[in-house]
Amino acid sequence: MPRYRLDIEYDGAAYAGWQRQAGQPSVQAAVEQAVLGFSGEAATLKGAGRTDAGVHAFGQVAHLDLARDWPADTVRDAVNAHLRQAGETVTILAASVAAGDFDARFSASRRHYLYRILNRRAPPALERGRAWHVAPPLDAAAMHAAAQVLVGLHDFTTFRSVQCQSKSPVKTLDRLDVTRDGEMIEIRASARSFLHNQVRSMVGTLKRVGEGAWSAADVRAALDARDRAACGPVAPPDGLYLVRVDYER
């Protein structure tokens, strides 16, 4: 029973999130349906990151087991043909045969997210649903400086959704960089794993810094509070992208 690794890109706007949910469209269900369509097998897909409703991916990774031994390229092309036919905004970038113990979620050594803020007066046309529109000018350099307070090993209770199911709020944030490219502010976050809503919670807090309402010291105080109520507003899902997942091999 071969195991396959799938690298997946999607526009999350049309989905209630990665994870299958009764009565709602999900990325997982869309791919599982396409697998069923081409192979006749009702396989279960397991993803590296359970992205929320409206969150996008350039490089989600998932694994599944099939009874029949298909060439990996056939899996990719056949699943894509079925996704396309169903009108899904999901595509399989690559499929490969994985080791039997490969687990897209638990074997992951690092996850990389991108958050995009469109920082200009005019609302987005081409970037609608693909970035957070913030009209007042943001100071990206101040946001970057304040972001460094969050890098490292911390108790991230302040930046964790109350629905988070992770056993511990203590995580190591490897990178939180804020850069500006014209009207677009890009925030890049890397860690072995993230808490639920952690990136969007950190971005919402950094936006407060960018507009001058908060200082880096305020961010530190919010982190030290270990209290969800100390968090800034959670940034909308539109601007968030799961960019890449690393595996040690």
Next chain:
Amino acid sequence: MPRYRLDIEYDGAAYAGWQRQAGQPSVQAAVEQAVLGFSGEAATLKGAGRTDAGVHAFGQVAHLDLARDWPADTVRDAVNAHLRQAGETVTILAASVAAGDFDARFSASRRHYLYRILNRRAPPALERGRAWHVAPPLDAAAMHAAAQVLVGLHDFTTFRSVQCQSKSPVKTLDRLDVTRDGEMIEIRASARSFLHNQVRSMVGTLKRVGEGAWSAADVRAALDARDRAACGPVAPPDGLYLVRVDYER
């Protein structure tokens, strides 16, 4: 009666093109409707480039006259509010008071277009409707070299739609650059003016070069033929963007 210049961004997917057409959604009609909504005036908008159905713009320019003397920023924000309310994928990037003889179309000294080809095996998810998907690997360097055949003063009859209303097929193409950035091939074209379907016709021909079917000499022969039948296939509108319009002051 003040004249206003509007700089406009749009996702062209939902429109039958820039130009107003009976019974079909157009970018022009969407903006005129928004102007009517905020000012009560039935103004006519004149655009620099009459983009086709599905073609996008980062920087279309248009002008219109209003009876009442509104501050330009009020025009921008009020039109945007009405566009948003109507669910249009159009946004006014900037509004400014223009000279009484400013004509968005006839005062333009140069137009800049971008064409994007997503060159990878997997169909697009995030770039759906925003790029031309071409699966076989394209040689961007060969495309760029062949493109230089088209730069300069030429009779572009081969690369002109049969519906083109321009008086003369003779135009000066200032720039036609082909570059690759990972999976994306970007083609940048600049000229004082273009014939109808000229950019998409040139891109379709360059794609033939990229896949190895045509040489630069074949492109030259097609140009010299001055015959629409000598043109390669016309590239789809999804990948085309009106990027900027220059005006001499």
